[in-house]
Amino acid sequence: MPRLAANLSFLYQELPFEARFAAAAEDGFAAVEYLAPYACEPGWLVEQLRTHGLTQVLFNAPAGGCSRAQVHAAWDEGWRGTACLPGQQAAFRYGIDLALDYAQALNCRRVHVMSGTPSAAEAGDRLHWLRQLEWAAERAAAQPQPVTLLLEAINHTDMPGYWLHTQQQAYAALQEIGHPLLALQLDFYHCQMTEGNALAQLKRYLPTGRVAHTQIAGAPGRHEPDEGALPWKALLQTLDQAGYDGWVGLEYRPRGSTRAGLAWARHLLG
Ligand SMILES: O=C(O)[C@@H](O)C(=O)CO
Ligand SMILES: [Mg+2]
Numbered sequence: 001m002p003r004l005a006a007n008l009s010f011l012y013q014e015l016p017f018e019a020r021f022a023a024a025a026e027d028g029f030a031a032v033e034y035l036a037p038y039a040c041e042p043g044w045l046v047e048q049l050r051t052h053g054l055t056q057v058l059f060n061a062p063a064g065g066c067s068r069a070q071v072h073a074a075w076d077e078g079w080r081g082t083a084c085l086p087g088q089q090a091a092f093r094y095g096i097d098l099a100l101d102y103a104q105a106l107n108c109r110r111v112h113v114m115s116g117t118p119s120a121a122e123a124g125d126r127l128h129w130l131r132q133l134e135w136a137a138e139r140a141a142a143q144p145q146p147v148t149l150l151l152e153a154i155n156h157t158d159m160p161g162y163w164l165h166t167q168q169q170a171y172a173a174l175q176e177i178g179h180p181l182l183a184l185q186l187d188f189y190h191c192q193m194t195e196g197n198a199l200a201q202l203k204r205y206l207p208t209g210r211v212a213h214t215q216i217a218g219a220p221g222r223h224e225p226d227e228g229a230l231p232w233k234a235l236l237q238t239l240d241q242a243g244y245d246g247w248v249g250l251e252y253r254p255r256g257s258t259r260a261g262l263a264w265a266r267h268l269l270g
Contacts, residue, residue, distance in 0.1 A: 001268050002239045005031040005057045007251040011258045025052035027262055028269030033058035033249045038071050038098065042105035049106065056108040057247045058213055062095035063114060064088065071098065081114025083132045084124035084163040096136045103147045110213050112150045112185055115163040124163045130177055137179040148212050150185035155193035165194055167201050174210055183212035187251065192219035192230050199231050199238065206242050214239065217252030224252055226264040
């Protein structure tokens with residue numbers, strides 16, 4: 001059956017971040033993901049993973065910023081990546097190198113690279129987006145342990161104006177760049193919200209061999225997958241039948257306690 005990873009930015013919010021590793025391990029997870037490791041020293045994170053027997057399977061490249069201080073402030077300032085924004089090339093490149101350093105330290109093989117949100121101040125540029133992703137993939141390929149960089153389509157209800165919002169847009173970019181270290185992060189929640197047919201999209205893109213990571217949440221509430229319209233059983237079965245060897249990140253806001261809300265997934269956890 002598909003392997004589940006706990007997203008520590010969404011699950012266990014009833015606990016401080018440093019306590020979430022132990023909680024995930026106690027609930028039977030073997031792997032974790034979260035949005036940003038940059039507030040923590042890599043050595044501390046490695047120690048958390050080692051102590052609790054966890055694998056780090058994903059995190060995001062910085063949302064913006066050209067220095068550690070700017071990276072820390074970027075999300076709250078509204079940055080959601082910089083890849084499509086020509087005026088942000090320095091921030092994009094700084095962020096990719098920082099993310100790749102963390103990926104090496106944490107032995108993490110997948111990094112999500114956010115595309116950015118064009119605004120009145122700066123329009124998005126498709127050619128620039130493609131060239132930046134290509135540059136990043138080359139940097140990833142030069143690492144001692146190669147890292148796959150992921151593109152995730154995000155819905156416009158949660159993230160208005162976000163550049164990358166359909167699977168087709170992401171897949172076309174991958175095809176055009178043609179780099180083996182660029183792949184899809186198929187978040188079923190965003191897919192269901194935007195395209196209304198997460199199962200059909202999975203069946204379309206899984207056979208391409210370019211889906212390297214998936215995430216799940218019920219739609220439209222973004223709570224546990226057993227609430228709402230997402231066909232979660234069929235999605236997991238489809239991954240299973242295809243021999244998908246990636247992870248499924250549980251990226252939802254629990255209705256109540258995280259542990260109680262894991263009932264739907266209990267049979268899939270250790
Ligand atoms: O779906 C999400 O929100 C995340 O996977 C992410 O990386 C951007 O917020
Ligand atoms: Mg996601």
